[in-house]
Amino acid sequence: MGLAEHELRSVSRVRSPPRAAGRSGPRLYGRVRTPVNSKDAESAEKRLNFRCGIVLPHLTRRHAATQWTRAPTPGNAMSAERAVAAARRPFVGETRRRIASGARKGSMNFVAIDFETANYQPDSACAVGLVKVVGGEIVDQAVHLIRPPTREFVFTHIHGLKWKDVANADDFGTLWPRLEPMLDGAAFFAAHNAPFDSGVLRACCARYGIRAPSLPFRCTVQISRRVWSIYPTRLSDVCAKLRIALNHHEALSDAMACAKIVLAAART
Structure with missing residues (x-):
């Protein structure tokens, strides 16, 4: 299977939508639903590597977000590295706020x-x-x-x-x-x-x-x-x-x- 159930409990289908006329190259989409209480979201993120691209979870604290992300291709404006950083940024900010808030209180x-x-x-x-x-x-x-x-x-x-x-x-x-x-x-x-x-x-x-x-x-x-x-x-x-x-x-x-x-x- 490639993904352990404990790492990502709810991964729905991965599919390729119809290609537009005149376009070529892989178009892989993945729908990722990250559990609120995910114990290792970062590990799950690293393992979401499919043959033609990367599925990126958009992480938040209060709800399980669903994010559709196109696999990085040479024509994409955003690189894979930047896309990973963008997907991780909200969760990083929330972690920092929680720790800093605890210190202030x-x-x-x-x-x-x-x-x-x-x-x-x-x-x-x-x-x-x-x-x-x-x-x-x-x-x-x-x-x-x-x-x-x-x-x-x-x-x-x-x-x-x-x-x-x-x-x-x-x-x-x-x-x-x-x-x-x-x-x-x-x-x-x-x-x-x-x-x-x-x-x-x-x-x-x-x-x-x-x-x-x-x-x-x-x-x-x-x-x-x-x-x-x-x-x-x-x-x-x-x-x-x-x-x-x-x-x-x-x-x-x-x-x-x-x-x-x-x-x-x-x-x-």
Whole structure:
């Protein structure tokens, strides 16, 4: 099929309308209906490449817009690059306004969080870093090793941690109640690739019978794409672009970088 359902839930037919007499060359149209709560609109946009052209979603926050766009051809006045930028511009502006508005209202209170895991199980957290921001200022930070439920370590090559490093650490069930006060007054979590960190948090809470925090997550991958159009969007790429110091896959360094990305976006 070429398009995953989770990337673009509602793509209607792609068709070629009748050609005018005397005209030649491909004329490809695509009708794209972008879901209001699209988790990765930018990724969907990149994948909307068909044989003869590009279908561009026109993104807005409050409604799912439908945009018909002709495939770029040599005769088109607008290049493919300019067309992509034009389609993305309203969504970028909305993202900037939302972040900046939150800062002006004094709601720039959040906690940046980063988990490292021992293996493929989401409840195998072996380290966590948290950075608390109040009124747009970093006011607190914490980093802890966590003893996962099993000794299996698969991702040592990524973060350098082994079982012997965490064997005497607290498990998540013991540690998390001591960290929860850092969430007081926070409006949201910030994380790079937020679905991963939110999944780890929920899985660890479920494992130890703890009620998961109700704070929403904001993803600095999406913020970086929408505000600065950074691709690729690995944390190291974003930090290099924004000149943020990073010791990648060290939990506190990653969480600090996420906090600084959100703050930088609010100032943009």
